[in-house]
Amino acid sequence: MDTKELSSTHDGRPYQLQVSADGGTVWLNGPDGSAVGRFSKRFGIDVHRSGTEQVQGLGECLFCTHEPAGLKEWSLFVAALREHYGVEVCKEVLVFDDEVDGNA
Secondary structure (H helix, E strand, C coil), X not given: CEEEEEXXXXXXXXXXXXXXXXXXXXXXXXXXXXXXXXXXXXXXXXXXXXXXXXXXXXXXXXXXXXXXXXXHHXXXXXXXXXXXXXXXXXXHHCCCCCCCCCCC
């Protein structure tokens, strides 16, 4: 598993990006240690509020699809992380076999 440390452009707080060894899944962990983002080629997109915010009653999903995801969905995931957390994820973190129709 590959791990990168990132900072929010909104407030400078630290985030951790993890990529699975097979390149099929990416997680973004927030400052409180909870997973706030997951992109899976097999299972889709989950962008959630932090565990701390959920305990405060703010709900869970900010942007979720729960369907297989390809290149188009990866771009949406990257944009959602930028919008909600101010985290810039390099689009090249994942490689897609079939970039024509967006299904990997």
